[in-house]
Amino acid sequence: MHELSLAISILDIALKHAKEAQAEKVLEIELELGVLSCVMVDSLSFCFDTVCNGTIAEGANLAVREKPGMGACEECMANFEVKEYFTVCPKCGSPSVAISQGKELLVLSVTVD
């Protein structure tokens, strides 16, 4: 359900930049979403379409770039891809893994007309 709040944030950011650029229409918003960010893309996309209705972003495309999760082992310092929060180091088996990437929630760009 927090996807609705996030969709409103995306729209706010897009409208702010569109206004600054004196644009008439928002065509596309490019997002970077880490796979560990706890966001459902389908739900976000659905909420986004709904909140854009009646604004200059109505019908805009939401382009989502997923960023893989990365972890760093605090014991053997190995770096590896992480798909879940509870994970062990594939090299030494240590559970001391710090998530170094995959929680991103960013608007990268806004395409306007």
Place this chain on the structure above:
Amino acid sequence: MCDTCGCESGAGVTVELLDEKPGAETQNNVDKRVILVQEELLGKNDEMARVNRKFFESKGIKAYNLMSSPGSGKTSLLERTIADLKGDLSFYVIEGDQQTTNDARRIGALAVPVVQVNTGSGCHLDSQMIHRALHKLNPIENSVLMIENVGNLVCPAMFDLGEKQKVVVISVTEGEDKPVKYPHMFESADICIINKIDLLPYVDFNLSACKEYALKVNKNLTFFELSVRTGEGMSDWCDWLKEQN
């Protein structure tokens, strides 16, 4: 409170530079323009959370964000904690629910200042809601602010409110695997309270397995095992709270 926290001046969004300047436009064709933004989706929330945190720190206020699924006993825990520590600490409470002022009434009955935030369809509290509630509460210096979030083990984990620590509550009538089913919540928390331990003889809840699961997700968690109903374990939690002040 804004005379001291400066919330009007600091509000804004975090913009990070990539290789190109944010706000720069690249001309793709005559009409279409791509504006490079690099802006955090939760930037607005995080900014207000920083304002709240600065306010708490300047006043020596300890703020705790209590989160759990509905029915784990957050409100009862608050009632008992306040009753047990009222002589030692000054409490303020922000109650978050989708609807009703039932919880605020329960806390208000203890003669503690309380503000109820009704989120309507919203599934979590955000830093702006806390900020508005703080204007109403005006907590005094060196007090304790308890924020009871909306009962939900998913969404509240994402929203920094400016609290000192996040406290997740789980009860033994739930599954012991909740920490791995809802890892974001347990990963974001500092403290884990396991409530209703008086019911352990009657349920299949495996306490040590639950703690192991939680530590798999977050090895830095501090645990308190207690029963709000019988009072067992309450003193450890209350002593810890007193030590924080």
